[in-house]
Amino acid sequence: MAGEVVIVDSGLICATGNQAESWHNLMANHSSLTPLELSNLHCHVGRIVDLPDEIGSRQRLVSLIRRGINQLQITTGTESSHLIVATTKGAADEPLTDHTKPNSGFAWQVAEMIAREINYPGQRSTVSAACASGTVAIIQASQMIEKGEVDQVLVVGIDILSRFVLAGFSQLQALAEGTCRPFDKKRNGLCLGEGIGLLLLTSKKRAAERNWPALATINGWGIACDASHITAPCRQASGLSTVLHQATAGATKTVGAINAHGTGTIYNDAMEITAFKNLWGNTPPPFHSVKGAMGHCLGAAGVIEACLAVTSLHEGKIPATVGLHEPENFPNQVGDRNQDLTAASILSCNSGFGGINAAILLNS
């Protein structure tokens, strides 16, 4: 066993900018959601405005990969390195946009594309756990490092906006009218986003040997299934309650704040509130959602949110929940104001289609 797992590098690109810019925008309660008109679809999205390529295309995916990689300080690996990619669809519209070349950019090809871009050695794999993919990938990486199976794991969560996914969520009646309002009384749906999040994980021992900074320690995790419905969360929050219990060892580990999934749909946010009540009763830790600022980045969400949790630990704060005006529950714990961490730890959780739930607990 290699012991403690630490994050030694992090970076992200999404509609709110890179990690530093996103933090600044979140603390300023600024939303980067903008209107999108596509055929007969009108909605707000978290679009990276200066990415040059068409949504859903392989080229847009490649541009985002290249931009994301530039955010990392450490891109070297050894033969004992691993790359885990979390994505739901890759370049889902590529077959619609380019009929002249063999299609590429599918979800199962993204890991290879990233590895080639940075000449990353070692094994690579792809996690498909819908909107919980990013957090599940971080958990898989942590398990590999904890057991001493690999020296380091680069976790990359990536998804781009596409006609495929926009049309799908539209047909599910899941898109917000206007901008999304996580945990608000008047929330009515989610806004889709796009982005890339990157985390380099290794053991505390190896980080010390390499003089890499330990930005955060991964102090707990959990994965569980609702086993109730493919698209709707469990009303009793059985799966999320289980993972919160697992990640915090039954609430015995102190949680200074929660970076919640907080999509802005009626059922997801109600389910999360139920899970928080199940574990902490009427006094959960302060919590927030970033999706009112950048949109829901699907498979990338868990990694992007973990990157921001690293900044939260560094700054000792969680940002306001952009779009939230009137909390449906826990007005003292969630709101349109920045809050202090009550301890040097932050829980980040996600839930997805298929009834999958995952959570990680980060400590400074």
Place this chain on the structure above:
Amino acid sequence: MTVAVLATSSLRLADMVIPDHLARDLRRAEEFIQLAVVVSQQALAAAPQVDGHRTGIYLGTAFGPMECNFSVLDDLVMKEPISPTLFSHSVFNAASGYIARISKIYGPALTMTSYGWPFFRALQSGWQAIKERSLDHALVLQVETYSTLLHHARTAMLPGTSCPWPAGATAWLLSHNGPCLLDYISVLEEPCAPEARLARQETWQQTEACHPLAAAEELTALIARHHFPQKWQAEAAYGTVELKLSQGEA
């Protein structure tokens, strides 16, 4: 801690019969999901008393529900409304969600997409969970259904190829005790050319195969015949798999 293969099942789409008790649950499901659920039920039948909270699902696939994804794209091209059901089933882990719901499995439900050795990637994860005692049972499976477009890509990239890729699924139920012990597993994936991935030339024990389910089906057949090779190694342009099996307790 020992890891045992408690039950196995393999199923080809052409031979699939959906049992009456699953007909209602699977009436709107795609073939990918149908195969996953039916083969899982066959493997789980060996252990009717599994504790769902101590059981996990590990699904490996090379291509996922590909035809379902292209059906959604077809609707987009034709400017027709996308079916919400089809869209939700296009997500790669929808099959795991179905298995979890129908079989009341509340543990981790992981779907791993791997070009090279999808079954063995999943098997390695399930093996580890049992070995560490974090679970009592692990349902490991590979499901492949392919698509017409993939067939065209293979034909274009490998003219003259004649090896058919039969759609199907294989499932193993791992536990602490069973007739076959899985003593060791190692999976190494190597980068390789797209042509090699589509050719899928795999060799093991003087046998050659050329479709993504072949290795999992072969090992399943060996175990069904109570033949447990002490060392089983498969090689391909995309890497190597090594397993060690031995006799367990019936």
